[in-house]
Amino acid sequence: MPNIAHTYYPQQGSLVVLGAGESGVGAAILGKDKGFDVFVSDKGAIAENYKNTLLSEGIAFEELNHSEERILKADLVVKSPGIPEKAPLVKALRAAGVPMISEIEFAAQYTDARLLCITGSNGKSTTTMLTYYMLQKGGVDVGLAGNIGKSFAWQVAREKHAVYVLEISSFMLDDMYHFRADVAVLLNITPDHLDRYDYKMENYVASKFRMIRNQTAADYFIYCLDDSEIVKGLEKYSTKAVHLPFTQEQIVNVGAYLDEQKDIQINVPNKETFAMNIEELSLQGKHNVYNNMASGLVAKAQELRNQTMKESMGSYVNIEHRLEHVACIGGVNYINDSKATNVNSVWYALESFSPDIILIMGGVDKGNDYEMLRDLVKSKVKAIVCIGEDTVRIHESFEEDTDVIVNSSSMQDAVEMASHLAQKGDTVLLSPACASFDWFKNYEERGDKFKEAVMEL
Incomplete structure (x- = not known):
């Protein structure tokens, strides 16, 4: 038995897919194979590999725009998880009563x-x-x-x-x-x-x-x-x-x-x-x-x-960007935990290593409450190197808990600062607690830049 009874959603007609990333292009291909008239719409630019896939599959698409009139006529919409409920188009689709589901559903x-x-x-x-x-x-x-x-x-x-x-x-x-x-x-x-x-x-x-x-x-x-x-x-x-x-x-x-x-x-x-x-x-x-x-x-x-x-x-060997050991240079271990985009992930990371830690953190703050980190920062972190555009809350939260908090101008700058602050036996840990898209495209790019900077030391 399929995991959803077929009768809940239209099984033919017009399918609109919002977002042309991995999940969106996959949904478009499945929709095409099941006989839907598929249209893919992305408000941003579509990556070249996904665009080529849509072209080779003969699936209609648009980028840098949402043709609202056409989209609102859909029998079914598959929405990228990245599009928030408060987006005007999503509100319009809800108001029009168009069924809107995830790729997984x-x-x-x-x-x-x-x-x-x-x-x-x-x-x-x-x-x-x-x-x-x-x-x-x-x-x-x-x-x-x-x-x-x-x-x-x-x-x-x-x-x-x-x-x-x-x-x-x-x-x-x-x-x-x-x-x-x-x-x-x-x-x-x-x-x-x-x-x-x-x-x-x-x-x-x-x-x-x-x-x-x-x-x-x-x-x-x-x-x-x-x-x-x-x-x-x-x-x-x-x-x-x-x-x-x-x-x-x-x-x-x-x-x-x-x-x-x-x-x-x-x-x-x-x-x-x-x-x-x-x-x-x-x-x-x-x-x-x-x-x-x-x-x-x-x-x-x-x-x-x-x-x-x-x-x-x-x-089993752990995935990239999650407590990933990058190198040991001069007795200092460098750890890439770029996937730590929230405070609790950083707590886990700090809990995993012994003192002394030089912590590289910062980025787009999603309304973080840093209180839960204070005891671990006090006991394990000897310096914090801030990355990203908004570092005020990190300074305010930890200024009494660690001796050194400094701002950096780039990932390379941050890694160089951390290496100067570190001594043999220390750990330099990138565990940002924040989203990455002020300086980077995503957490993967942030982690890759960290690894590049470490290898250049």
Whole structure:
């Protein structure tokens, strides 16, 4: 059975895709293959590779403009997750009653694959990649999609798999209504993207819990029992799915926990139990114990063999731009954590390293509350080098907690300053807590520039 009953959305007619990035172009191709009259519209410039794909597929498109009159006549709209609800065109489509959904929701109509879906404020990419790696090692016919890898819609159209591991953001969830996750993973909920949620935490929490809507008693809900926002949310949002909590602070009969010997214990009903010492994990740090617990529960729910799980969890190499070791120069370790675009990610990063840290941070502030970092900054950070255009709040937040806070004029400048401040045994950590698009196109470019600057030292 497909993951959405077909009757919810039009199955023919005019399909408009807003946004011509990875997800948009994938949705356009799937729509074309399913017989829709497809039109792609992007208010920005379309990247050359996506433009060439649309041309070769014979799909009509426009860039640097939205032809509103044409778009409002659509039978169905697939919207890029990056377009906010308050955009005038989105408001106009809502007012006109045109159904508007995410690429994930659109593609789920056309597949009967098992969907293993991972969301959370932090650790999504690591957990998604680790789960995918484990299933691949176990010989599962698995695809990787969502916020990562090739578009889910494109894969459903052209590269079918029996199982998909999907990294799902809150922005995607906002446009998902009838989608059903066979396995839903909720890693944590900490303040992020609050500018998209009227600066109300409860709106952001509600978005994350959309993941468990439509789950049945045959499905699994995996979540962190140590996360206060999740625990609060469980009182408000319910699911018939089998609950599999994971925790490092208590013992659970079903789910995953850490025993006194520091062994991760995983128990899923009617499956073989699993145990592995945290010293054997390839990804170290408290946050990665959580990520391994979550991935391990998904793998167990998929009936992976213990040996496969153990080998995978012991050999997995982390993704680029997430606590990525770049180099050790003069006894100083340089770490690229450019993917840390919120305060909680930086907390995880600081927690992962011993003192003394020279922290490079800053960028586009999304309404950050830096209070949660103060104790770690006091105890571990000996200097902060600011990047980005707006550094005032970083200075105000930490001026009493660390001896040195300086501004830089470029990433190269920041890395050179950090290298002068660092001594043998120190760590230079790029973990910005902010979005990147004042100085950079995205966090990847920011991380790449950091790595280039380090290699030039």
